[in-house]
Amino acid sequence: MTAVDVDHARTDHAGTDALADRIRSLVLPDRVHGSIYTDPDVYARELERIWYATWVYVGHASEVPEPNDYVRKTIGPQQVVMTRDKTGAIHVLHNRCSHRGNLVCDAERGNAGSFRCPYHGWTFANTGDLLGFPFNQGYGGSRARAELPGLGVVPRVEAYRGFVFASLAPDGPTLREHLGAAAERLDRLCRLSPSGEVELTAGWVKHEVTANWKMLVENETDGYHPQFVHSSIFSISGSGIGALYSDKSTAVTRALGGGHTENDLSPEFRRLGVPMGWAGTPEAKIPDYVAAMRAAYGTETADEIMIDGSPHVMIFPNLFVAEIQLFQIQPLAVDRTVQHVTAIQFKGAPDLNRRLVTQCVGSVGPAGMLLADDAEMYERNQRGVAQRQPEWLDLTRGVHRERVDDDGHTIGTATDETSMRAMWRHYRELMT
Amino acid sequence: MEIVANEFATVSVSVDDRGNGTRLRLEDLRTGTVRHLDALELESIVWAPESWMRALLDPSQHRWRDAERGPDQESLGES
Numbered sequence: 001m002t003a004v005d006v007d008h009a010r011t012d013h014a015g016t017d018a019l020a021d022r023i024r025s026l027v028l029p030d031r032v033h034g035s036i037y038t039d040p041d042v043y044a045r046e047l048e049r050i051w052y053a054t055w056v057y058v059g060h061a062s063e064v065p066e067p068n069d070y071v072r073k074t075i076g077p078q079q080v081v082m083t084r085d086k087t088g089a090i091h092v093l094h095n096r097c098s099h100r101g102n103l104v105c106d107a108e109r110g111n112a113g114s115f116r117c118p119y120h121g122w123t124f125a126n127t128g129d130l131l132g133f134p135f136n137q138g139y140g141g142s143r144a145r146a147e148l149p150g151l152g153v154v155p156r157v158e159a160y161r162g163f164v165f166a167s168l169a170p171d172g173p174t175l176r177e178h179l180g181a182a183a184e185r186l187d188r189l190c191r192l193s194p195s196g197e198v199e200l201t202a203g204w205v206k207h208e209v210t211a212n213w214k215m216l217v218e219n220e221t222d223g224y225h226p227q228f229v230h231s232s233i234f235s236i237s238g239s240g241i242g243a244l245y246s247d248k249s250t251a252v253t254r255a256l257g258g259g260h261t262e263n264d265l266s267p268e269f270r271r272l273g274v275p276m277g278w279a280g281t282p283e284a285k286i287p288d289y290v291a292a293m294r295a296a297y298g299t300e301t302a303d304e305i306m307i308d309g310s311p312h313v314m315i316f317p318n319l320f321v322a323e324i325q326l327f328q329i330q331p332l333a334v335d336r337t338v339q340h341v342t343a344i345q346f347k348g349a350p351d352l353n354r355r356l357v358t359q360c361v362g363s364v365g366p367a368g369m370l371l372a373d374d375a376e377m378y379e380r381n382q383r384g385v386a387q388r389q390p391e392w393l394d395l396t397r398g399v400h401r402e403r404v405d406d407d408g409h410t411i412g413t414a415t416d417e418t419s420m421r422a423m424w425r426h427y428r429e430l431m432t
Numbered sequence: 433m434e435i436v437a438n439e440f441a442t443v444s445v446s447v448d449d450r451g452n453g454t455r456l457r458l459e460d461l462r463t464g465t466v467r468h469l470d471a472l473e474l475e476s477i478v479w480a481p482e483s484w485m486r487a488l489l490d491p492s493q494h495r496w497r498d499a500e501r502g503p504d505q506e507s508l509g510e511s
Contacts, residue, residue: 086482107439114489116440121491132490137498142490 019045020432027428029421030399031392034385037212042431043334049430050317051076052168055178057319057328058082058092061162062199062347063109068126071109074330074340075166080154081105082164083126086113090159092166093128094152104151115151128153161186162198163319181409182260185311189321192310193346194292200326202343202357205364207371209339211378213317213331214427216339219374220314220322221261221419223253224397229377233369237362239280244268244414251414253398254405259316259426261419266308278309279324281355289352310344314419316426324356325364335382341371395420435461 019041026033026042036042052075059073064084072095073082079095081104097104097117104115104124114131116123121134128151136142156167158175160183165175176183190196209216219225223245226234234242244251250267269278275290276283283290293302310323320327321344328340343360345353363370385393398416405411412418433446441460448457448468456469469477487493 105439110438112438112440113485114440116491121496123489123491125486125489129486131486132492134491134496135498136490136492142492145490 017432023431024428027424027431029425030396031394032424034387034391034393037214037382037385038334040334043212043331045431046331047076050427051331052078054169054172054317054430055156055158055165055167055175056317057315058157058164058166060198060200061090061159061164062197062201064090066111068111068113069109070105070112070126072105072107074328074338075154075168076331077333078168079103080166081115085125085127089127090157090164091127092154092157092164093126094154096152097122098124098130098149098151099133124151161190178258179315180258180260181256181407182258182262182313182315185256185262185313185315185321188308188311189344191297191305192293193348194289194296195348196296197347199345199347200342201345202353202360205341205366205368205371207339207341207364207375208332209337209375209378210335211337211382212335213329213337214423215378215381216320216327216329216337216374217314217317217423218420219377220320220327221253221263221312222417223251223263223414224417225377229373230370233363233373236369237280241265241280247413247415249414252405252411253414253416253418255410255418255422256313257409257422259423259430260314261316261422262311262313263414263419265312265414269307269309273307275303275306276309277307279352279356280359281352286349286351286355289346289349292348314423316423325360327364337378339371395424 023036023042023045026036056075058075058080059071059082063071064082067084067086067088070081070083073080073092081093081095083091083093085091095103095105097119099117099120099122102117102119104117112126114123114125123131123133125131130145130148130150132142132145133139136144139148154166154168155170158165160175160179163186165178190198226245227242230242233239244265250271251263251265252267254262254264256262265278276286290306293306296302297305311321312323314320318329320329324344326342326344330338330340332338341364343357345356360368362368395417398412398418399421401416402410402412402418410418410422433444436443436445442462444459444461446457448455453470456474457466458469459466492498
């Protein structure tokens with residue numbers, strides 16, 4: 001079939017890329033223009049150049065543990081189904097019947113080797129193959145099956161440490177190239193499990209905000225806001241995390257390349273030297289976990305792992321690991337975004353996992369305080385940038401004190417906007 | 433009785449021992465249609481090639497086959 005170019009925003013009638021020129025003028029090294037968050041043409045290009053072109057996090061292998069398990073997932077506004085076939089291979093399929101375009105799967109998750117569209121009964125294998133359809137004489141018999149299309153198959157699907165990413169583009173960098181230094185942050189997360197594996201089995205909260213998706217990406221590693229926006233939950237919970245986001249902190253904000261960024265609090269956790277201090281959980285409350293970690297890694301290494309803690313990393317454009325919880329960012333429109341949130345679970349750590357779920361209920365559950373704090377800021381921010389003056393958002397915090405670490409990454413202090421500048425640099429490359 | 437269900441079908445499964453031996457009783461709960469499977473039929477399903485199972489999932493092969501082919505026509509595996 002002939003592909004139809006629907007990216008009307010790509011070029012104007014003269015054949016020049018006026019939108020690219022405009023985006024170059026809106027995204028500068030030290031500031032961005034407010035319209036970058038509100039312009040529907042910019043959003044349309046983001047879908048084509050970022051969400052439908054680069055690697056996007058889709059789901060975790062632990063969400064489809066058994067053959068023929070499936071879960072509904074998203075790639076931006078696109079509805080997809082992540083399946084594990086009979087042989088154990090993972091596929092990502094477009095959730096759209098090849099007959100009349102109906103959604104084929106409705107349940108959030110299930111177990112099925114084949115899917116039957118409820119509209120006219122077209123039936124597909126969980127690999128996307130068309131298995132058949134009712135009353136096939138209308139198509140000249142079952143031989144027509146070979147001529148008719150199956151479900152759309154997302155062309156590239158790869159996993160790293162169980163984290164499944166997909167790209168709608170048939171060609172491009174490998175997932176490992178895309179992740180770059182961010183891969184090591186997923187390693188850091190996984191080694192907190194005595195078996196080296198993370199499981200996303202705690203269930204999901206979907207939290208929709210009336211805000212542009214980039215507000216969320218920027219905020220995830222903005223170390224300047226926690227002491228203001230989250231002061232109430234820090235004070236109620238007695239958490240010491242807030243104090244780590246200050247100019248006195250040895251924590252750093254780091255640009256990992258590829259638009260990926262992190263707040264690295266491990267220097268502070270090492271200075272404090274308390275195993276599981278990062279999780280606010282004394283060893284005595286999780287004896288089975290601590291014992292399992294020491295048995296798996298040896299006491300010295302296990303204690304280092306438990307002191308260093310979990311990463312706080314934003315993997316562009318949509319996977320955010322915030323120590324104990326995982327966010328998947330999904331844009332629905334230029335001013336509508338869903339955060340899919342779950343408590344991270346470590347395989348082989350039931351006592352720790354119970355506490356992590358409880359903590360996440362308090363932070364990002366339906367009545368959680370942390371996510372609600374941020375959501376309020378996102379929505380206020382979206383309304384704010386629609387105002388006419390001043391037109392620009394400032395990105396200069398800490399630009400004079402940025403430096404390069406031993407690994408060649410640009411770093412700033414815990415509260416500097418190093419991460420935002422890095423994200424926008426990458427965004428500008430992709431969009432123009 | 434157990435229910436095996438997903439969003440595409442709902443079937444009850446039970447072991448029927450009213451006869452001289454046991455057999456499996458399957459009921460499509462959306463239509464009430466029942467099929468019994470004895471041990472040898474079940475063993476054959478276990479050993480059936482994957483292509484046979486894929487063919488079985490083609491709706492035109494059974495429930496939604498064209499009327500002119502006749503209600504009793506065995507169609508599986510052919511067009």
